[in-house]
Amino acid sequence: MNQTMTRTRQATPERWASALDRALHGGVEILTTRDGARFATSTSQLDLLYRVTETTCECAAGLAGDPVCCHRAALRDILGTLPVMTLRIDEFIPADAPKCSWCFGKGERWAGSVDDERNPQRFITCPECQGTGANLDAIIRVAA
Ligand SMILES: [Zn+2]
Ligand SMILES: [Zn+2]
Numbered sequence: 001m002n003q004t005m006t007r008t009r010q011a012t013p014e015r016w017a018s019a020l021d022r023a024l025h026g027g028v029e030i031l032t033t034r035d036g037a038r039f040a041t042s043t044s045q046l047d048l049l050y051r052v053t054e055t056t057c058e059c060a061a062g063l064a065g066d067p068v069c070c071h072r073a074a075l076r077d078i079l080g081t082l083p084v085m086t087l088r089i090d091e092f093i094p095a096d097a098p099k100c101s102w103c104f105g106k107g108e109r110w111a112g113s114v115d116d117e118r119n120p121q122r123f124i125t126c127p128e129c130q131g132t133g134a135n136l137d138a139i140i141r142v143a144a
Helices: 002-006 013-026 070-079 136-143
Strands: 030-032 038-041 049-051 108-110 123-125
Touching: 013 070, 030 070, 038 070
Parallel strands: none
Antiparallel strands: 030 038, 038 049, 108 123
């Protein structure tokens, strides 16, 4: 945890992804007034709202200068401006990444029983690692 305190906080796709995860688990809601002002509900305090835009937020992380927080992630998710899905997942995977435990790092796995004995090549792209062969859960946890 000390490591994350000393690291410069940056707006990386990994951090946006984990911020959105926190927003979804924390039940963050985005409220919009008729004149277009937007507010996000706090994950920790029931009666607190933060004024939020795509780039600013009144929460502690936002006030501390962090470009990423769960409130902005929730807003960007609604607006469709999260940078997460536009990049190829394998660009984030380091060479020494932990291997996917479902396909043992092969990126594909046996699809089950063979109906047609003349066509035994029933491998499918591994859905757990999206064919990358890496343990994506572990990587996202490290990046967050
Ligand atoms: Zn925030
Ligand atoms: Zn896999």
